[in-house]
Amino acid sequence: MLLADAINAQNAAWWTAQFTIAATLPPDANKQVATGFAGSVAGVHQNHLLVAGGANFPAAMPWQGGKKHYHDKVYVFTTKDQQIELINQSFKLPEKIAYAAVCNISEGILYIGGENENGISNKVWLLQWNQYKKQVTSKAYPPIPVALTNAAVTVINKKVYVVGGETTNEATNHFFMLDLTNVLAGWKTLPAVPQAVSHSVLVGIGNATNPALYLMGGRKKNSNGISTLYNNMYEFDLLNNRWNEKASLPYALSAGTGVWCMADQIVLFGGDRGTVFTQVETLLAAIANETNPDKKQVFINQKNQLQSTHPGFSNEVLLYQANKNEWQSIGKIPFETPVTTTAVKWNGAVYLPTGETKAGVRSPYILKATIHHNRK
Numbered sequence: 001m002l003l004a005d006a007i008n009a010q011n012a013a014w015w016t017a018q019f020t021i022a023a024t025l026p027p028d029a030n031k032q033v034a035t036g037f038a039g040s041v042a043g044v045h046q047n048h049l050l051v052a053g054g055a056n057f058p059a060a061m062p063w064q065g066g067k068k069h070y071h072d073k074v075y076v077f078t079t080k081d082q083q084i085e086l087i088n089q090s091f092k093l094p095e096k097i098a099y100a101a102v103c104n105i106s107e108g109i110l111y112i113g114g115e116n117e118n119g120i121s122n123k124v125w126l127l128q129w130n131q132y133k134k135q136v137t138s139k140a141y142p143p144i145p146v147a148l149t150n151a152a153v154t155v156i157n158k159k160v161y162v163v164g165g166e167t168t169n170e171a172t173n174h175f176f177m178l179d180l181t182n183v184l185a186g187w188k189t190l191p192a193v194p195q196a197v198s199h200s201v202l203v204g205i206g207n208a209t210n211p212a213l214y215l216m217g218g219r220k221k222n223s224n225g226i227s228t229l230y231n232n233m234y235e236f237d238l239l240n241n242r243w244n245e246k247a248s249l250p251y252a253l254s255a256g257t258g259v260w261c262m263a264d265q266i267v268l269f270g271g272d273r274g275t276v277f278t279q280v281e282t283l284l285a286a287i288a289n290e291t292n293p294d295k296k297q298v299f300i301n302q303k304n305q306l307q308s309t310h311p312g313f314s315n316e317v318l319l320y321q322a323n324k325n326e327w328q329s330i331g332k333i334p335f336e337t338p339v340t341t342t343a344v345k346w347n348g349a350v351y352l353p354t355g356e357t358k359a360g361v362r363s364p365y366i367l368k369a370t371i372h373h374n375r376k
Helices: 275-289 293-308
Strands: 002-006 015-024 041-045 048-052 073-080 083-092 101-105 108-112 124-130 135-141 152-156 159-163 175-179 187-189 201-205 212-216 233-237 242-246 257-261 265-271 314-321 326-332 344-346 349-353 356-358 365-373
Touching (some): 041 101, 041 124, 041 344, 048 124, 048 349, 101 159, 108 152, 108 159, 159 212, 201 265, 212 265, 265 349, 275 293
Parallel strands (some): 152 201
Antiparallel strands (some): 002 015, 041 048, 041 108, 048 073, 073 083, 101 108, 108 124, 152 159, 159 175, 175 187, 201 212, 212 233, 233 242, 257 265, 265 314, 314 326, 344 349, 349 365
C-alpha cells in the first residue's frame, strides 16, 4: 500500500513526504493478526532491522479488565528487492522490557531502562545481529544511575545522552551521558533539564560549529494525577554546557518520535496532543476522590467511553529548522499513527515500527517514511 502526502502549498516546492506500510508483524498464536506492541526496542544493526520487546493487552482492553503484558521476543527483518521481510523471530531479549530509551550506535542497538512486571529498570543492554552466525546477541553495559522508564535518548559524537524519564512516583529532570569511547567509566551526570519531563523526544544535531541536543515536548505526571503537557523546546549547547529555550512546538505533544534529517533539520512524527489523555486523567482523579458509589460509577462509565472511542493520535509531521529556529508542518501520515515507538533511519528512509495507535490498541505494522528535499 502506498500513499503520498505533499507539503502544504506554501512549502510544496521544498519538501514532500511519502508513507507506506513496509511490513506487518506475524499473527499472534491462535489469531489472524498481530496485536502489536507499544514501547518496543527497535533499531538497525548489520543492515537488519530488529524490533523487540514492548507491551500490549492481548486478552482485553484495560478498561475491560485486560492486563498489560510485557514481551521479550525479537523480530529480525532484512531487505529484499527494495522491500523488508521477516527472517527470524526465535530469539529473545535478556528479559521482558518496554518503554526503554532506545538509540542506534555503531556497535548495535542500545536500550536503557524501561519497565516490566518487576518494575522500572536501570539496566542497559546492547542488542546486536551477528551476521555470520545469524543470531541475536545481547551485551550488558553499565547501568544508568537511576531506574527510569519513558526517558528520551540520542547519540552524537560517540556520546549517548539520556534525558528525563519517570521513576515509580514522578517524572524527573535527570540528564546523563555515557562516553562510548570509555564505556567502563560509566554514566556522567550533566546539568539538569529545566523541567521534569517524560515521553519527550531528544534529537542531536552534530554539525562541527554548533553541536547540540534538542529536547521537544513531553509531559510530567503530577501528584494530583493530572499531567502537565509540554510544547516547550530546549537546546543543550554541547560547547557551552548549558540549556537554552528555543521556539515552542505548535502545540503540546508527547510520546512522539523524531530524527535528525539533513544538515540542521529535525522531523517529528505524530505524538499525542493530550486532549483525551487529560480528560481521562481528570476522570481517574475524580474516581479516586469520589466516595459515593453511584457517582463513582458515572465517572467510570465516562472514562471507559472516552477510552473505547479514542480517535487516535496526531498524524501530523513537523519539521524544525535549527538555523532559523522555526517549526512548520510538512504533511500528514495517511495511516493510523503510532506513538511510543522509535523512529529508525535505514537505507535512506525512516521506519516507525508498531507502537500504540489508540488507548490500549497497538499497531501490527511497520510504517516507512521517505522524506524528499526538492531544491529549486
